[in-house]
Each structure stands twice: as C-alpha cells, then as structure tokens.
Amino acid sequence: MENNTNTIQPKLFPALLFLGLGGITVSLLTNNMILLGGLISLPILLIVSYQILCNPLILFLIIFTINYYLMGLTRYVDLSGISFLMDILMLSTLLLIIIHSALLKNIRWKYGINTLTIGSFIWMIYCFAEITNPSGMLEAWILSRGLIINGFIISLIISLLCVQYKTVKLIIFMFSIFALTAFLKAAMQKFIGFDRGEQLWLNRGGALTHLIASGTRYFSFFTDAGNFGSNMGCAGVIFSIAACYIKPKPLKIYYGIVAIASLYAMLLSGTRGAMIVPLGGLALLIVLSKNIKIITIGSLSLLCIYVFFAFTMIGQNNAQIRRMRTAFTPTEDASFNVRKANKERLANYLKNKPFGEGIGLSGVENQKMSYRFTTSIPHDSWYVKIWVETGIVGITLYLGFLFITIAHGAWIIMFRIKNQELKGLLSGLLCGITGMLLSAYGNAFWGQYPTNIIAFTGLALVLKGEYFDNEINGNNNEEKTEVL
Template structure:
C-alpha cells in the first residue's frame, strides 16, 4: 500500500509540475504575484497531499506551518479572507484521516476522547448557539468561526495523529525553525528598518500602539507586538527547558541560543504582559520537575528576575527595561488604571447579559460590523474579550476547559511519564502553555493566529503522553 501511494505521489507530482509550469507562464504575463507564488508551489502541495494520505501527520505539520505564516501572508498580499485556507485545510486533513483510517485501520480513535476534545466540543456548541443571542451580528459571528471550531478540530487531529515520540521531535524542530524566522525578521525590523508594507500598516493603524513614547514596539511576522512578545516568551520557556533535557549537544546549544534570542525578542516587542510567560513557565517548572536541583535553580532565577524588576532601578535608563519594569508596579502605570476602568464599565454594561454581546463584537475591530458600546472599548485581554462576547457563562466554560485540561496535563507529567526525554518535552510544552495562559490576562492574543493552534496541539500531545510512552517502551523492548 505504501509503495503504491509513493508511486501515485510521483505520477501526480509530475502532472502538477507540467500544469504548474504552464500556469506560471500564463500568470507571469497576466496574473498577480500572489497567483504566481501559489502556482509555483503547486507541485509541492500535490506531493505533500499524496504523502499525507500515507502519513496524515504530515498534513498537520503543513497546517502548523501555514498557521504560523498566515498573518504575514495576509499582510503582504494586502487582501482579506485568507484565513479560509485554514478552514479548507482542516476539511482536507479530516477527509484524509478518515480515508486513511478506512484503508489502513491504524488511527487510534480512542485517543480522541479526552477532556480537551470534550471541552472543545462543548465550546463549539456554545459558540454556535451564540448566533441566537439577541444582540449578535451574523457577519461578526461568521468572521469569528475560528473561535468556534478551531479548538475542537486541532484537539481531535492532534490527539489521533501525534502518537509517537519521533513525531513530537519533528514538530518541535519545525517550531524551532519557525521561531528562528520570526526572530530574524524582528532583528531586521530593529536594525534595518520596516519594509514598505509594514511601514504602511504603522502609518495607517498600527502606529497608535506600536510607535509610542517609550520606543518602538516590534512585531515581526505576527498580528501585533502583544502576540509576538507572548510567543517569544513561549520560545524562551520551551527551548530553555528543552536544552536541559536534550541529550544531543548540538541540539542543546541550538535550543539554548533560541531561548536567549527569544527573551531579547520579547523585550523588543515592548509587551510588558509577555514577561508573565517566562516567569509563569519557570514557576510551573519548579513545581512539576520533581528535581530538587532544578527546582532550586529555577526558583533562584525567577526570584532574581522579580527582584530586578520590582525592587531595583538597575538599567532604568534603557527604555525597554523601564517599560517592562512597570509590569511589576501596575498601580503606577496609567494604562493599567485605564484597563481597570474599562473593565468596570464593561461589567456594568454586561450585568444583564449572561451570554455576552455576541461573537466578534468586542474591541476596535468590531466597529467594521457595528459601532456599539463594546466596539468602542478595548478589551486588552483574551479573557475580557471572551467575557464580553460570550458572557459570564462563556467565560466560565472557556476557563473550565483550560484549567481542567491543564491540571490533567500536570497529573500526567508528574505521575504517569517516566521516560526522561519524553517527560522533558511535555514539561517544556506545558510550562510554555501555562505562561501564555497567564499572559492572556493582559493581552488579547490567545485565540489569534498562530497562538491558538500551537497551544491546543501542545495540550493534545501532553494528554497523549501515556500512550506515546507505552509505544516507546514496546519499541525498545522489541529492539
């Protein structure tokens, strides 16, 4: 079966190549740059799809990569509606997994039944029902479709496809490459300057929040500096911890360099709330590592960082350090007080709206649908955004999904996983997720691209930990 699929892949790739060359010639004469790029990579797309029938996890790798570059694609093609490609890819992957399961009968569907997928399913049903909310807007609800079903789809797909430790190694390496690209890009912004497309965005809308008195906030290929900074916090925690558990010296050095560059990139973002990611990650690491030496070292590092920012004025002349220091002195920060006042106003408005205002109807972006009260108050927080759009009922449901899954993951890592390498990978992912969960209180990035898919894919992999270790033990026994 595998050889047959490989032969088909070659034949179809050749066909795509011939068709593609003809289309490139046509587009070069009459098409746009975007159409030329799409046609150029058509043979690769065809080959990946055929290979994915044999190994469906390859399609999830492709989803992971597209998810990471989607915002950059939207920005540089200057068009809208590109998120539909994620929707299409979800459908394609789902069909491929089902067909592969029917033919090969090797998809462990029982893994799809866990607290994450059940919670994601309930969340999807609740968000679908939000269309019945009297204050909902149909267009805003449709444009919020990723909020509705992304959690469920990525949780199910990751649960049934990431079943071997080598797949996790590949995914983390892919993520390291993607992170390296985003770091290189922010260095280009900082030391070379913004390109014309980025400068246009800053001149039209982004400059209000990114060109501020304390300095420029850099955003790399992400939606904004808040999203970028929090993801760089994830890079710092994830690869910092991986560098401890990785046995190969070359990878240890590579991951350690990434972690250091990640924290520097976090500072370049100027996102104060993003500091919660490495600090929260260190805190959790010290609690679940069950290694006294590591607990002591991480505890000292975390305490040193806290004392440096909260109780000293060292480096106060540096605008990045000065801005980050206000995170630990929130009452002295004017923007923090404005946020608290905004939350007070929203609480008053929502007191008789247990199901919220409706999906897509909070924050400045909502003004394209309706110029209502909630569209004119920044939410500045993932949890506030969910509260405004889905009400206290939706917020409780979403937090329950996160907290129950998080606690289950902690239990699995602490008491079910024995293999050192696998345990290190899962700890690194969970510590990064925990930091993002904390940071989401101060930044509305958690359900944006690429963060949402990263978080819930990692969650699903951690829940699969016992099954992955069981297969690993069996393979070692056979050898």
C-alpha cells in the first residue's frame, strides 16, 4: 500500500499542476475573473484547511483575527448573518478538538476545568432556563446567542489549545497589530476625513452620538466610539505593562509605541467611560505588583491623573481632554442625569421580576423584536442590559463569575508565577480586561465584537498562568498538544 501511494503521488502532482495552469489559461482567454480567482485561491484554501485539521489552534487564530475587523467590514460589505458564521467557526473548532481527542489522544480535558469555564457554563445553563421566562421571546433569545454561549466556547477552546508560552506571546503580538491598525484608522478619520462607508453610517444615525457639540468622537472600524475607546484603553494598559516586562529590546520599544498610540486613540474616541480602563488597570497593577516602588509610583500616578482632570483646566481647549474631564464631574453632565433617571424607572418596573424581562428584550435597538417598556428606554450600560434581561439573579450570577475569575487570576499572578516576563504579560491582560469590565458600567459594549472574545481569551490565558510558568521552568513533564 505504501509503495502504491509513493508511485501515485509523483504522477498526481504534475497532472493537477497541468489542469490548474490549463484552467488559468482558459479563464484568462475567456476573461472569467471568477474562475481565475477560484483557481488561484484553491491551493491556498487546501493548504490552510489541511493545517487547520492538523492544528485546531490555527482556526481559533483566524476567528480571533476576523473578530477584530468584522464590524468594520459591515460598513462596506453586506455581511448579514455573519454572527452565525462566527458561531459555526467556533463550533467547528470545538468539533476539531473532540476529533483530536478521540483519534490522537492529544487533548488534556482537565485543563478545560477552571473558574472561567465553570462560571460561563453555569451562566449558559441559566440563559437556557430563561427560555421559560413568561415575558420572554424565543426569537429575541435566539438572536442573543452570542451572550449565551460565546464566553463558554472561547474560554474552553483557549484552556484546551493554548498549552505553550509562545502561544501567549503570539496572541499578544497579534493583538498589538490589531490595536495599531485601529489607531491608524482613527488617525485617518481625524486628519484625512471619513470615507464613503463611514460617512454613510454617520448619515444613517451615527452622527447623533459621534458628531456632537463637544467635538467629533472617532470610532475607527469599531461599532461605535464607546466600544473603540474602551478597547483602546485596554490595549494601552496591556502594552504599557508588557513593554516593561518583555525581554527583547525591539519588542519592548514596539509595545511602548503601541501603548502610546492606543491611549491617544482612547482620547480620540471621546468616550468618558473609557477613562476608567487605564485607571482601573493601574489600580489592579498596584495590587498585583507587591512591590513598594510600583505601589508608590502607581498611587502617585493615579492621584496626579485625578487632580489633573478634576481640579485643573489644563488642556481645556482640546476637545478630547475637555470631554474626558466631564467624567470626573458626572453630576454636572445632563446625559448622566438622564441615565440615572432611566435606571430608576427600570428599577421600579423590575422590582417584581427577579429573572428579568427576557433575553434580548432591552434597549431601543430591540424595538424591532417587541415594543414594550424595557425596549423604550436606552440601557446605556452592559450591566443594565444584563439586569433588565435576566433580572437581579442574572446580573449577580454574571458579574459574580467574572469577578471571581479576576480574583482567581490575580491570586495566580501574585503567588503562583515566578517568571517575571510571564507575570508582566498576564498582569497586562488581567489589568486591561478588568478595566474594560469596569467601563462596561457606562457603555453597553462588553458583548459586542471584538470585546467579548478578546476578554474571555485573555482571562482564560491568565488562569493557565501556572501551567505556562511550569513550562518555562522545565517542570511540565506531561504530554502536550503540539501547537504553533
């Protein structure tokens, strides 16, 4: 059998090459560009497909990349149903993991059991039970499937597939490229202007919240400025810390540049709620460091930032700084007072609804599902959204497992990791994601692309910190899945 295979392969390759070149020639002669594109793309697709079958992690990295640019593409291309495609890709990754586990025995399922996967699994079960909510709607529930399943699937995939420290560094490096492109797009919007797709999006309603009296709020290729600003704040925290701990000097300089660009992009977004991301991240870093020098510098930095925005008028002629400054005096802001009044109205409505109105039935964007009291009021907050849809029970469960995960990750970083570079990279991830979670109180972006997948990916990596530390120190003797 082996000899037959060896004799067939040399004959098969020239035949396929001949057919391919013949097809390309015919497509050029007939000016059939669709056929030409298909013939050129086919070998690439076959090679990528083969690599994905051999290594499911590649498929996750593809998902991670698509996730970041997905919503920007929708301004130029009709991608209706794209969220369903993302679900298919994630489920396909899980299926490949199961196949590898069954056939190759190279998946260690015990690493799939941690605080995050258990918490997100319980949350998923609770959301399935929400189908029985008397005021809920099945169609709205189905359209909210990302809220229900994505956290569990992503955390499980990362926990099972990321078994080498170099994978952590690869994911962080990929994220740095994404953040840099997001900054560049926002800079183009500011210094060159909006392109046709962006202007059309603004004309269709985006201008109401982005072209305002206090200045333009830039949004890059994100869903909106709120999502963009908080993500850039997260990237600024991650790469500020990473630049201090990463060893290669060129990478240290590069991450420093990405950090500065990201924090500047956060200011360009004009999102006041994004200010809590670097502040919350810095506060957590102070706790994680257990270092008197860092505690002192960090505390003084927090104090200086607060004094700068709350008690001075420095930079007041700059629209971005002027808008950010209002975050430190919220009671003087009209929109803050409107949000506060809306929450009081919702609280009165929900006092006899401990399980909420039903998944997918909050916020004015869901009026197409059902026009009711909860869809007549903007939720303006991810926390409020979860509270309205799943009740006090749901919001307690959801925030409970996330903050327990963060606390567990902090304990791992503080007491279980010895390698300083790894400690720094994971601290950056945990601080940045925690800052975004705090920012979600003022913006309903946590469940949107790309935030949700980035957050659960980072948290899952942090929880595997001890495993990576053992690998670095040569203490991991167990068989591992071969990854990138």
